[in-house]
Amino acid sequence: MKDEGRKTQDRRPLAVVWDAVGNVTWGMRGWDEYPPLIQAQFLREDPTGRARIQTIETFLAPHAVVVHKVSNADELDACIAEADFLITHKVNVPSEVLRKGKRLRLVQHLGLDYRGIPLDAIAELGVPLAAVPMVNYLAVAEHSWALILNHLKRLPQTRPYMQRREYVDRWGLFPPGLQLARDCTLGLLGFGEIARPMARIAKAFDMRVIFWDIARFPEIEQAYGVEWLPWDEVFKQADILSVHLALNDQTHKIIGEREIGLMKPTAFFVNTARGRLVDQPALVRALQERRLGGAGLDVFYEEPLPVDDPLHALHEDLSYHVTLTPHDAWQSVWTHVRDSQAIWGNVKRVLNGEPIAFRVA
Structure with a gap:
């Protein structure tokens, strides 16, 4: 003993x-x-x-x-x-x-x-x-919102306007396309630990928030004030579509030509999840043909993003409203x-x- x-x-x-x-x-x-x-x-x-x-x-x-x-x-x-x-x-x-x-x-x-x-x-x-709560996930949510507000407030277009001192003769004029967040519907694909703070921030802007997730939890939907919709409807109704899905065999290229074709021509596409969730050539074509209002991308099908990838040209031409960041949303x-x-x-x-x-x- x-x-x-x-x-x-x-x-x-x-x-x-x-x-x-x-x-x-x-x-x-x-x-x-x-x-x-x-x-x-x-x-x-x-x-x-x-x-x-x-x-x-x-x-x-x-x-x-x-x-x-x-x-x-x-x-x-x-x-x-x-x-x-x-x-x-x-x-x-x-x-x-x-x-x-x-x-x-x-x-x-x-x-x-x-x-x-x-x-x-x-x-x-x-x-x-x-x-x-994961700091990692909160950082990604913040980065996603940075991409969204960067687009809604046309900050990339404003920078050269200031650099060239054009504002001196055109004070008080605004870049075309400025938007209020509250006038937009935020669509979330997935409603896990990154999408939830995304929704909370959206509600602070008094936005409508819709989402799709493979699983539904009514008490969580009620707590966050969000609305579940079928997969296709989220693509159709969102003014801003933000991707927050896990990558696996079932979700590889889950967002393809068909899904992108459902989106509004003015919609803004955000992906801070995984690049291989998306058919990237289909996304590039939609942006080049101006069938989308823009994109904020932190992740890519191939990483690092090849230096000759066509996304670079879209990023450099401000008229396409494309912002790229080097998979650093979690930093x-x-x-x-x-x-x-x-x-x-x-x-x-x-x-x-x-x-x-x-x-x-």
Whole structure:
């Protein structure tokens, strides 16, 4: 009995990580694990930032936590009974597996879309569930809105107008096509963790927001004041169409010639998700033939975007209203660090006997 008690006393807390992407631990690396270019970017944004870069071991000290990564439900099933913490991202945890986690002190999900966590099992276990909002996703939503407002307010056209000092003789004249956001309908393809802050910002502008998603959750629709429509109708009715779908075998080139042809000739197309969701040549043709009002693109079918890609010519000719950015919507370099430390910060709070943050159940 004494030996068993000593083993229990010496037992290190076990944190099981099931992350389909890798973001849970991506930002928990030592300073020397980052290349010099990234180190320079860290310091450019925060001159004292080196002290903020920590491994999991350093961050959680003096607690010696064992981190065990799994990649599927079977692997989780094999270790959940011994786990003190379960940390997940973009996975579906089977209810029957989670119920075996009798030792769990916290289930932590990275991101606000925690539909993959069975709430019935959470309630049965009496374990707290926390969902940390991802800085990564908020950054992409901000970038998407930057592209939209850049277009609605015709900022690219205004810049040369100011540079050439044309405003001196034409003060008070506005570039053609200026729009109020409230006069536009925002269409969202997908309604996950990037689309939701997109919708919240749109409602602040008093816009109508429509969306399509493969799954519907009426309580979420009501909370965000958005309207679900069939796939084709979102293309037909949107003045601004923003793509927020995951890329997989089913969604590869899901937006093609037919879908683009459904859009209004004045509509603005935004893609900050994945380039391969779109038939890019079909999009280019629609822009060249002025069957679309413009596009804001942060992602491309081939990355980096080839230097001779026809999108460059559309970007450089302001009359096409095309803005390109180099897949940097998710930046800055601190994004993953902040996400990871928010996750492990809750683990640290539990170990220290402190209230957890971002609790949802």
